[in-house]
Amino acid sequence: MLTYIARRLLFLPVVLIGVTLLVFVAMSLLSPYQLVSTYIKSPEELKNQSLDDLVRKYGLDQPAHVRYMNWMKNLFRGDLGYSVSASMPVKEAIARRFPATIELALFAVIPVVFGGIWLGTISAKNYNKPLDHLSRTFAIIGWSLPDFVFGLILLMVFYGVLGWFPPGRLSMWADTVVLTGDFVRYTGMNTVDSLLNGRPDIFWDAVRHLIAPVITLAYLWWAYLLRITRSSMLEVMNKDYVRTARAKGLTEKVVANRHIRRNAMIPVATVSGSMVLGLLGGVVIVETVFDYKGIGLLTATGAQQLDYTLILGTTLFYGMLLVLINLVVDLLYAVIDPRVRLE
Amino acid sequence: MVMKKLLRNPLSMIGLILLLGFVLVAIFAPWIAPTPENNKNDPFRVPRYGWGSNPEPPSKAHPMGLTQGKYDIFYGIVWGTRTAFQVGLIVTGLACLVGVIIGSTSAYIGGKFDEVVMRFVDVFMSFPFLIAAIVITAILGRGLDKVIFALVIFRWTGYARLIRGSVLQVKEEEYVMAARAGGVSHPKIVTRHVLPNTIFPVLIQASMNMGSIVVTASTLSFLGLGAPEGYADWGQMISFARNWILGTPDNPLTYWYTVIWPGLAIVLFVLSWNLIGDAFRDIMDPRIQG
Numbered sequence: 001m002l003t004y005i006a007r008r009l010l011f012l013p014v015v016l017i018g019v020t021l022l023v024f025v026a027m028s029l030l031s032p033y034q035l036v037s038t039y040i041k042s043p044e045e046l047k048n049q050s051l052d053d054l055v056r057k058y059g060l061d062q063p064a065h066v067r068y069m070n071w072m073k074n075l076f077r078g079d080l081g082y083s084v085s086a087s088m089p090v091k092e093a094i095a096r097r098f099p100a101t102i103e104l105a106l107f108a109v110i111p112v113v114f115g116g117i118w119l120g121t122i123s124a125k126n127y128n129k130p131l132d133h134l135s136r137t138f139a140i141i142g143w144s145l146p147d148f149v150f151g152l153i154l155l156m157v158f159y160g161v162l163g164w165f166p167p168g169r170l171s172m173w174a175d176t177v178v179l180t181g182d183f184v185r186y187t188g189m190n191t192v193d194s195l196l197n198g199r200p201d202i203f204w205d206a207v208r209h210l211i212a213p214v215i216t217l218a219y220l221w222w223a224y225l226l227r228i229t230r231s232s233m234l235e236v237m238n239k240d241y242v243r244t245a246r247a248k249g250l251t252e253k254v255v256a257n258r259h260i261r262r263n264a265m266i267p268v269a270t271v272s273g274s275m276v277l278g279l280l281g282g283v284v285i286v287e288t289v290f291d292y293k294g295i296g297l298l299t300a301t302g303a304q305q306l307d308y309t310l311i312l313g314t315t316l317f318y319g320m321l322l323v324l325i326n327l328v329v330d331l332l333y334a335v336i337d338p339r340v341r342l343e
Numbered sequence: 344m345v346m347k348k349l350l351r352n353p354l355s356m357i358g359l360i361l362l363l364g365f366v367l368v369a370i371f372a373p374w375i376a377p378t379p380e381n382n383k384n385d386p387f388r389v390p391r392y393g394w395g396s397n398p399e400p401p402s403k404a405h406p407m408g409l410t411q412g413k414y415d416i417f418y419g420i421v422w423g424t425r426t427a428f429q430v431g432l433i434v435t436g437l438a439c440l441v442g443v444i445i446g447s448t449s450a451y452i453g454g455k456f457d458e459v460v461m462r463f464v465d466v467f468m469s470f471p472f473l474i475a476a477i478v479i480t481a482i483l484g485r486g487l488d489k490v491i492f493a494l495v496i497f498r499w500t501g502y503a504r505l506i507r508g509s510v511l512q513v514k515e516e517e518y519v520m521a522a523r524a525g526g527v528s529h530p531k532i533v534t535r536h537v538l539p540n541t542i543f544p545v546l547i548q549a550s551m552n553m554g555s556i557v558v559t560a561s562t563l564s565f566l567g568l569g570a571p572e573g574y575a576d577w578g579q580m581i582s583f584a585r586n587w588i589l590g591t592p593d594n595p596l597t598y599w600y601t602v603i604w605p606g607l608a609i610v611l612f613v614l615s616w617n618l619i620g621d622a623f624r625d626i627m628d629p630r631i632q633g
Contacts, residue, residue, distance in 0.1 A: 029482050149609060152606070159589065160590055160595035288566065303481040
């Protein structure tokens with residue numbers, strides 16, 4: 001196990017360099033004048049200097065490898081430039097918005113994983129029976145519903161008509177409370193902070209705002225997980241060791257949970273990496289639809305206003321985050337399937 | 344044989360009928376929604392009827408109503424079918440082509456070269472597809488051609504990996520060895536002997552990806568990064584609906600038609616591909632048949 005972890009960690013810098021190179025190539029598609037904006041630290045710098053001066057100052061007229069090294073030096077210092085659309089440094093904008101996205105993702109992951117696996121198990125157990133057809137139809141509709149369409153319809157019904165799940169992160173009154181000095185922001189996540197501050201009313205308000213985005217994110221991925229759980233359960237069910245387990249008189253419950261489900265989870269763990277990728281992408285749309293102020297909305301507004309500094313900064317951030325998440329997923333994978341460690 | 348099974352399964356049957364419907368709409372678009380005289384040379388531009396931005400409910404002249412900016416929804420949906428097919432087919436075609444060329448060459452040459460190419464593919468695949476597409480379109484600027492480019496750049500890797508796996512197996516087969524011993528040139532071996540025996544799974548995968556490609560393209564339009572304003576595109580039609588989704592205080596559903604019609608078009612289009620793809624997968628998956 002230790003060598004496995006060590007090997008994964010050694011591979012980490014290679015992927016990180018790959019990610020930075022990719023972002024850098026994307027950057028090189030911009031002209032030096034457009035790029036200057038990604039280097040300026042505050043609007044003050046634009047005074048008394050022409051664009052040509054700035055291009056020279058930041059070495060944007062240099063050959064590519066020199067520019068790459070300079071850019072990397074800035075990155076190591078944590079300097080991602082100044083964002084015009086957010087009117088603050090990119091680093092700060094990301095730090096402020098990130099807790100919101102983490103909160104959304106955490107609330108989404110649990111229903112997605114458990115719901116998806118549960119549906120897949122039901123489908124497989126009732127293979128080709130009405131219940132199987134029903135849950136597959138449910139799933140395939142979800143798989144075909146683009147998240148922005150589904151989100152808008154949820155918004156129309158559950159906010160417009162019923163008034164249950166409003167957009168945004170908090171209601172106006174709760175927002176005022178949160179912004180006052182008495183309310184301590186421990187984590188930036190509204191649900192956690194409100195509990196730590198002993199404000200169940202704000203907690204409930206935050207949850208109310210999370211429900212519709214979470215459903216939107218979850219529906220699509222239920223379908224995906226259902227599909228994978230179902231087919232791998234079906235495969236495992238016909239295995240010899242399952243028959244042996246039944247033959248030696250184990251109860252159906254033990255066979256299902258210990259022998260079938262455990263082995264069927266291996267392919268599910270394999271796709272969890274790509275699921276995280278998809279969830280992070282989905283967050284951009286869901287946050288835009290529900291006006292939920294996290295990193296996704298930040299990226300989307302940045303892209304609409306052609307704020308290159310912000311787009312490149314958040315992309316890099318996404319890249320780094322994903323590399324780390326993939327690492328965790330791989331480690332979990334090794335825990336679930338011992339054979340992986342021996343490779 | 345495969346076709347027969349597709350026709351016997353009720354779900355894939357629905358998918359095929361829906362798809363056929365969309366093909367017909369795309370082909371007969373000029374007759375279903377005739378282009379008004381004043382923009383005959385640019386049929387993909389959705390005609391506007393009147394000034395102001397308020398949507399207008401369905402009427403005799405405009406069966407699905409007018410959306411924000413008085414764009415005709417029915418016209419946009421009919422011609423948007425052509426856009427959807429164009430984007431889907433071009434992106435899938437190009438991504439397949441690039442993926443097959445790179446993947447098969449990499450596997451056929453093998454060794455260090457293969458190793459490097461695959462690490463390269465890994466880096467591409469480690470980015471969330473949608474975010475990568477957002478970055479590329481934001482940098483290159485608005486337009487459908489840029490959307491297509493961005494989608495191809497981040498879609499070929501899946502096909503490259505898929506075909507690489509099959510080529511690695513097939514290249515050790517005796518008929519390939521025989522061809523090599525017989526002095527057949529490498530490009531000829533790949534195109535004549537290796538690819539015909541490995542391309543089938545890629546084509547199936549491609550047909551199953553059509554739906555998700557059209558969704559991503561319309562997502563970009565929804566975010567305002569896709570087709571230019573007024574171009575017949577389903578994603579954009581839905582982005583027009585965003586400001587009207589809550590209706591008026593006394594009737595929250597006043598503007599239902601701005602989101603329901605274009606939403607239905609996308610959902611049914613994607614659903615048709617997914618129904619067919621799902622049935623395909625079940626037919627092709629021998630594990631489940633046992």
